[in-house]
Amino acid sequence: MxxxxxxxxxxxxxxxxxxxxxxxxxxxxxxxxxxxxxxxxxxxxxxxxxxxxxxxxxxxxxxxxxxxxxxxxxxxxxxxxxxxxxxxxxxxxxxxxxxxxxxxxxxxxxxxxxxxxxxxxxxxxxxxxxxxxxxxxxxxxxxxxxxxxxxxxxxxxxxxxxxxxxxxxxxxxxxxxxxxxxxxxxxxxxxxxxxxxxxxxxxxxxxxxxxxxxxxxxxxxxxxxxxxxxxxxxxxxxxxxxxxxxxxxxxxxxxxxxxxxxxxxxxxxxxxxxxxxxxxxxxxxxxxxxxxxxxNPERFHSAKPFDVKTGRPLSQGKVPSYSSVFGQTVVKLARKDNKIIAITAAMPEGTGLGAFSGEFPGRFFDVGIAEQHAVDFASGLSLSGFKPITAIYSTFLQRAYDQLYHDICLMDIPVVFALDRAGIVPDDGPTHQGINDIVYLRHLPNMIVMAPKDENELQHMIYSALTYKHPAAIRFPKAKGFGIPLDEKLRLLPLGKAEMLKEGRDLMIAYGSMVYSALEAAEILEKEGISLAVMNARFAKPLDEKLILDKVRPKGTVVTVEEGVIAGGFGSAVREMLDNEGKFDLCFLRIGLPLDIYPLGKIDQIKKALHVDTEGLCRRIRDFYGKK
Ligand SMILES: Cc1ncc(C[n+]2csc(CCOP(=O)(O)OP(=O)(O)O)c2C)c(N)n1
CATH class of the missing domain: 3.40.50.970 (Thiamin diphosphate (ThDP)-binding fold, Pyr/PP domains)
Structure with missing residues (x-):
């Protein structure tokens, strides 16, 4: 030059x-x-x-x-x-x-x-x-x-x-x-x-x-x-x-x-x-x-920062991403169960299915940029006795809403949907945000909607989802895990059961990727005199109604936290359930994401701007208690 x-x-x-x-x-x-x-x-x-x-x-x-x-x-x-x-x-x-x-x-x-x-x-x-x-x-x-x-x-x-x-x-x-x-x-x-x-x-x-x-x-x-x-x-x-x-x-x-x-x-x-x-x-x-x-056009399709001379990525941490834990788990399960089939819509590597495609080429299907077709393809396979796992990014599965409804949920067909890039997505702007899936999934009949708090829980969820005999969607973020050791033996998570992570006077229910931030916030607030129990919901549908009802105090406060659009999301599900009970006079704070304003940047930057980082959670909960 x-x-x-x-x-x-x-x-x-x-x-x-x-x-x-x-x-x-x-x-x-x-x-x-x-x-x-x-x-x-x-x-x-x-x-x-x-x-x-x-x-x-x-x-x-x-x-x-x-x-x-x-x-x-x-x-x-x-x-x-x-x-x-x-x-x-x-x-x-x-x-x-x-x-x-x-x-x-x-x-x-x-x-x-x-x-x-x-x-x-x-x-x-x-x-x-x-x-x-x-x-x-x-x-x-x-x-x-x-x-x-x-x-x-x-x-x-x-x-x-x-x-x-x-x-x-x-x-x-x-x-x-x-x-x-x-x-x-x-x-x-x-x-x-x-x-x-x-x-x-x-x-x-x-x-x-x-x-x-x-x-x-x-x-x-x-x-x-x-x-x-x-x-x-x-x-x-x-x-x-x-x-x-x-x-x-x-x-x-x-x-x-x-x-x-x-x-x-x-x-x-x-x-x-x-x-x-x-x-x-x-x-x-x-x-x-x-x-x-x-x-290596695939690695450089959406490249992370790299050294120009060698092409090597600048940072490669040791903690595995959610995508790779998903991919490893599906391989592990597929070795024992030859009915498992993995499907991607043109994202074999992004979804973590690269290793699966290598080991089980006959049970791996890349159908092209065809999310709607992928869902119906899975439907036919499932009706014929196979166990399809369909891995599609949260934002792209929006395309297949009618297929989910008409070809999966109405017939109550057991297909597992792995929704990678669910929640805030860095760098790519509004079109790539995976913020709507909780909303567009939770009202579909028979659909199980769940999200793990960390990468270890993700593997148990995939294993469990295959046993539920209903359509089941698991959402997880575009992120590295928390470095939690992965259990060797996969565990069955009972359908619709949440877990308590901390006891307290009022109740904070967190979903998926927000659980640890919620826990951190609760610990900070405890020292300031705001006492919140923290529940890891695991399921947005079916909700663990029994545990929630157990932990809610009449005239108490309930805070819900999710990395998804608030309107019609996880918090709304909890609110609807409690309203239907009709016996609580509650203060209710729903924390989640807005409909439209998505600044560019890294996940941490965006979370901060949208007040859903730990600091933002503390601030919003403090303000809420201040107004009560
Ligand atoms: C509905 C949808 N599904 C998946 C993707 C992810 N995606 C982004 S670019 C791309 C490949 C596009 O290939 P092509 O149109 O041939 O363009 P090239 O990158 O080869 O120039 C895919 C699958 C997307 N953007 N939209």
Whole structure:
């Protein structure tokens, strides 16, 4: 890279500056942006491999299209760093994912160039269809571009959108960023089909061959070639009748070398001229430009801070994460029970199921970014006598609410749901917060809803959940455990039974990840004259009504503590139960999370800001007692 003084990046204030550059300068800019992304992500953590893979696509899009008049929508949004850097946020990018700082995903409030907030996959094509339909109704003239990965395309919503796009035929330019990867290697028939499209490079070759043969055929040859699109259509139909996008009514172009700025600019310009939906298949390399990320795109998908020279993570504590305890426990159980099957929706490593997939490849299913399908798939397996454990992050299981209700709970089918990343999630912003699951699960019929206080209890819960004969969800945070030794022998936790951790005058009932903070707070407050018993609820449903009723004092105080949205959450469950008893005149304090305000930052930072760290608990309880 050139010296600091000669950096092209320093001259880029907005997308208009990209358009003045020559191809050579653009290519230098790509190199500079890569170095900048690597430097920043090595400090802040972030989605490194996807962003390194999308540098040229982002530059070419901003070169050809006029953002924000033209609408560029990023699927998932985890690949938008170059877009952010060249749309006026170059300096703020130093603090991406930090507080104070900017988001790692597109956020409308942050820039007029972020026209659609994302974080969850497979939404871009539907949104693009909305923008394009609105454009037609309003008789406006601008382009609509959606950038989606081959992973994002495995999500059913993408196909629901393609169904409408091909039918309605509004002009939409779909850039399919193909890199063979979701977070892990992309799986499934669609992935195979795309790799078939790519690997052949056959279409262009066959087209050229047919053209050169036709040129030598007197009279009919040239007229046929001059048919242009009709000629291309004929070739595609004759030689590649299965070209699925074309069959759906969407013009297909590709494969294009996704790191060749010249080629990308050319095809994007061409797509602009075509008056209908187009899909351009761009082949990119995840981690492009940084060898450790190329060699291990999965680890660098959402990387923790690392040493740039070696690629090694900066800190690796000894305490295992909840995800890894979950993964180890499922392996342990599966060794003894061959009915156990593990399912993930495109997160084999994130959910801790990597080891399971290695040891039991035939009992492990990565279904792609398809949470709804994952739930129904588990339902069928369970009805056939298997014991599916479906591991889906809390925020992504929101997608499958109806499947949980209709295909699991109404039929009372025993499937275990492991909800990782439940509660406050660091760095990724509002879209990734796992704050709603207590609420969206606790009113489902037959669903057992539980959360362990620590990693040791987690393993007992997984073991127990498999015995309950009902659907059962276990939520746990994106965090390391507390360093609690893991019992060798797994224990059955009686269904709906809580445990007392401390005795006291009034009652504090804590759920899951908040139990130890609640205990700490109670110990601090005890010294100040506020005496609270502490209960580890274990279950939000069924509640341990007997124990709660035992411990509640008429005219006493009940405090509930949870790492989830308060409205309709665990505290509400306790309150409803006590109200139904009708015999207590209680002071009731519900501590939990708000509906909307989620600052960026680390878990501790966010907990502090939302007053759910130990200090915050003490303050709120003190204030409450002060007002009584
Ligand atoms: C509904 C949903 N499920 C899972 C995820 C987690 N996730 C984030 S990015 C990603 C892979 C996306 O792959 P692709 O679209 O091909 O983009 P690439 O990273 O390969 O560029 C997954 C599974 C998500 N964001 N949303």
């Amino acid at each position: 050139g010296s600091e003084m000669s950096r092209i990046l320093d001259t880029i204030k907005g997308p208009q500056d990209i358009k003045k550059l020559s191809l050579r300068q653009l290519s230098q800019l790509a190199t500079e942006i890569r170095a900048y992304i690597i430097e920043v992500v090595s400090r802040n953590g972030g989605h490194l491999s996807s962003n390194l893979g999308a540098v040229e696509i982002s530059l070419a899009l901003h070169y050809v299209f006029n953002s924000p008049q033209d609408k560029i929508i990023w699927d998932v949004g985890h690949q938008c760093y170059t877009h952010k850097i060249i749309t006026g946020r170059k300096d703020q990018f130093r603090n991406v994912r930090r507080n104070p700082g900017i988001y790692g995903f597109p956020v409308r409030e942050e820039s007029e160039h972020d026209i659609y907030n994302t974080g969850h996959a497979s939404t871009a094509l539907s949104a693009a269809m909305g923008f394009a339909t609105a454009r037609a109704r309003k008789k406006e003239k601008h382009e609509v571009v959606a950038v989606v990965g081959d992973g994002g395309l495995t999500g059913g919503i993408s196909w629901e959108a393609l169904n409408q796009i091909g039918h309605q035929r509004e002009k939409i330019i779909i850039v399919l960023n193909y890199n063979e990867m979701s977070i892990s290697y992309n799986v499934g028939a669609l992935s195979k089909y795309l790799s078939y499209l790519v690997s052949g490079r056959y279409y262009l070759r066959v087209k050229d061959q047919v053209k050169s043969i036709l040129k030598s055929v007197p009279l009919v040859g040239w007229p046929l070639i001059k048919l242009g699109r009709a000629f291309e259509e004929a070739i595609k139909k004759t030689f590649f009748p299965g070209l699925v996008f074309e069959e759906l009514g969407i013009k297909y172009t590709g494969p294009v070398q996704g790191h060749s700025l010249g080629s990308l600019i050319e095809v994007f310009e061409d797509a602009k001229k075509y008056d209908g939906p187009t899909l351009i298949l761009c082949v990119t390399q995840k981690g492009r430009g940084y060898t450790p990320a190329i060699n």
